[in-house]
Amino acid sequence: MMTPSACLIVLFALLTVTGYLLWISDRLPRLRVLIGVLAVVTLVLAIVLYDLEVANVSSRERGADGGTAAIGTDASRTGS
Numbered sequence: 001m002m003t004p005s006a007c008l009i010v011l012f013a014l015l016t017v018t019g020y021l022l023w024i025s026d027r028l029p030r031l032r033v034l035i036g037v038l039a040v041v042t043l044v045l046a047i048v049l050y051d052l053e054v055a056n057v058s059s060r061e062r063g064a065d066g067g068t069a070a071i072g073t074d075a076s077r078t079g080s
Contacts, residue, residue: 005053008046015039 019035022028
């Protein structure tokens with residue numbers, strides 16, 4: 001199953017190709033602008049969702065092995 005960020009990337013690609021084809025054929029200028037705005041918004045959302053997915057995975061991995069607690073109690077950082 002595709003992740004939400006991957007779905008948004010596919011949607012971005014489809015919007016970009018559609019906007020390009022409308023630009024080449026020089027048709028529907030208002031729709032082209034709307035498609036361009038939607039493509040940019042879709043790309044930004046895909047990047048944000050991907051970053052959130054990566055952060056969730058890394059926080060789950062860190063929580064499983066106690067990574068944050070081990071860093072906080074490291075004696076080598078205190079200079080002792």
